[in-house]
Amino acid sequence: MSEDYDVVIAGAGPAGAQCARDLASRGYDVVVLETEPEEQFPRTSNKSTAGTFPSMMTAFGIPDDVVMNYTDSVVLESPNDHFVQEQAGAVLEFADFKWFLVDDGREHGAEYRFDARVTAPIMENGEIVGVEYNGSEEVYGKIVVDATGPSAPLAKALGVSDLKRENHAIGIEYELEGVDVSHPGFADLTDAMMLRLDHNLAPGGYSWIFHTGEDTAKVGLCYIQNDIHERNAREGFTIDDYLEFWMETDPRLHGAERIEGIQHRGSAHIQPPGSLSTDNFVAIGDTVPTIDPLWGEGIHKGMKSARAAASTVDACLDNGVADTSAEQMALYDKLWHRDVAPRMDSRLLMTHLLYLAPNERYDTLMADLRRLDENTLAKANRGNKAAIARLLHLGDLPLLAELAQTRHAPGLGDVLKRGVDETANAVPTPSWFR
């Protein structure tokens, strides 16, 4: 086995495996180090609901046979109301999807080493030149990519990633059968991805039901472990308790049973990214973190970050004259902010505002969503501040003020101020005064 590569990638998640696919198909020598044994992969890293949209499937050539169910709509639920948006989607079988990325990368020439736990960077003259794995093994690369998700052993050691405990979000999900997806009094969840805002079930976060066909569904919840969660939390409840509680109290889940042996859990950080690269190094996917803060869409975002990293490698190693200095690698940062997660600050603001809001405000939000036209909603979802302001009410000013005082939105004071100003100015009709 060679111990010198163009690129060493740590982690075979959607981000790392996609990066390997892109680089191998361009002719680079790539090795991926994955901590799990091949015969069990992905046992502990089979963590995702894996809801995604056709844009991802097309952009990355993902085949139909990793899809569990194609969906037609996205449903947002509050405690007493809901909003339906017609929107095509796909719920992937996450393990099959991960294996497709690995197999396709291998066909293009990427090398995989399983059972290879990356522990530390190998440094020369203050720069990373390779990685240590399994304690004593070493492998070298012109460029090293950390795609290990939140564990981020390389990015942390290099000071690229500063993942903060108060921004740590955790998620859990069961696959269930016997789910009543068209229960009277609720939105029809047949072929739908449903996201529910309800502090009783997911304090400071949200819960979901993703239909996977017939009477089966992926059912889960996540929340950020911060003081908004604490404020709404039930004494002594763990995240597992919340999911059990939902199953006991929601009539759609009364007859449901867990499909044996299937459980997904994981974590991500909801925070601004900080730096993304340094000499000979980039961090991609949840390592940075890239996940969309609002609705947890991490697969497509992670794969886009992988593609931005592959383009950066290409720019730095092409022409036979390698320049992998921090200045050159910073191309990745530019691509990330432009193409992968534009307007991250606005989306973080929306996220914190949403989770800070009380349950009653969620019911009003559903009415607001129905009232606004699709174009405005699409703009708000992209982080357009004027469109976001149209979802706000004068009664939200105390919430905005509280958010401005908290540490949940570091560096967002400016955005908040604009949000408050726009809110105050965006009161076009009396219907805004509730």
Ligand SMILES: Cc1cc2nc3c(=O)[nH]c(=O)nc-3n(C[C@H](O)[C@H](O)[C@H](O)COP(=O)(O)OP(=O)(O)OC[C@H]3O[C@@H](n4cnc5c(N)ncnc54)[C@H](O)[C@@H]3O)c2cc1C
């Ligand atoms: C419960 C849950 C539900 C979710 N639902 C959705 C959803 O519906 N849609 C969506 O888009 N996103 C969803 N996400 C988010 C999505 O799963 C992640 O954003 C995505 O998997 C991130 O990909 P990644 O490649 O960056 O990291 P990961 O998927 O975390 O992959 C990291 C890989 O690195 C390996 N690894 C870790 N440490 C080491 C090490 N030291 N050495 C070597 N290898 C290592 C791991 O085994 C793993 O294979 C969900 C997440 C959770 C937890």
